[in-house]
């Protein structure tokens with residue numbers, strides 16, 4: 001049962017779904033980028049990335065539907081017949097608000113997380129971890145051996161998240177970030193298919209589902 005939030009006198013069901021990023025998401029992705037990174041990617045970079053064969057991008061979207069909400073004033077019959085005419089069996093999503101996104105490049109044997117960000121007002125609520133789990137599960141499904149990434153040396157919050165998933169510090173790329181010449185820390189998971197790592201991810205996933213049921217289907 002999705003949680004119910006109250007907006008004025010309207011009760012609206014809110015749930016989230018993880019899905020592939022599409023071009024229409026780019027304006028919201030850029031909003032999240034701007035509040036997350038000192039040198040955000042331009043819109044053209046995202047358009048290009050969505051057709052990059054080795055790239056996979058996902059968003060976690062808050063889906064607000066008309067379940068529990070009143071139909072548009074004065075037109076319940078019309079609304080129902082429009083939905084029936086469209087062949088709707090599920091509530092029709094009327095808007096999706098993005099909470100965060102993750103981008104992964106599938107290299108030869110490794111999945112490289114090239115970007116991950118959560119809307120500032122939704123941080124520390126499990127969204128980043130949900131996206132990281134999606135990246136790890138994608139890599140596992142596609143038989144990649146490990147997940148790897150670079151993170152700013154000063155970005156302690158993100159490093160804590162990766163350490164929670166047993167990413168090891170493999171080394172530094174000196175002065176990797178050209179905006180401030182900051183070093184990047186290279187962090188990589190153990191082999192995804194070892195029994196120990198599969199067990200860790202399974203346990204963390206189960207704990208996350210228990211703590212944040214609204215972020216799972």
Ligand SMILES: CC(C)(COP(=O)(O)OP(=O)(O)OC[C@H]1O[C@@H](n2cnc3c(N)ncnc32)[C@H](O)[C@@H]1OP(=O)(O)O)[C@@H](O)C(=O)NCCC(=O)NCCS
Pocket residue numbers: 036037115116117118119122123124125126127128129130149150151152155156157158160161162164
């Ligand atoms: C890094 C980021 C994606 C984390 O997302 P989030 O939704 O806030 O993270 P979660 O709430 O899912 O936290 C998951 C775990 O990460 C760690 N963590 C996340 N943010 C942290 C912080 N600010 N300080 C310490 N630990 C933190 C914790 O271990 C947490 O687990 P817990 O809830 O059991 O304590 C988010 O802070 C962000 O978008 N930052 C800006 C962009 C960025 O830095 N991206 C990473 C580039 S490499």
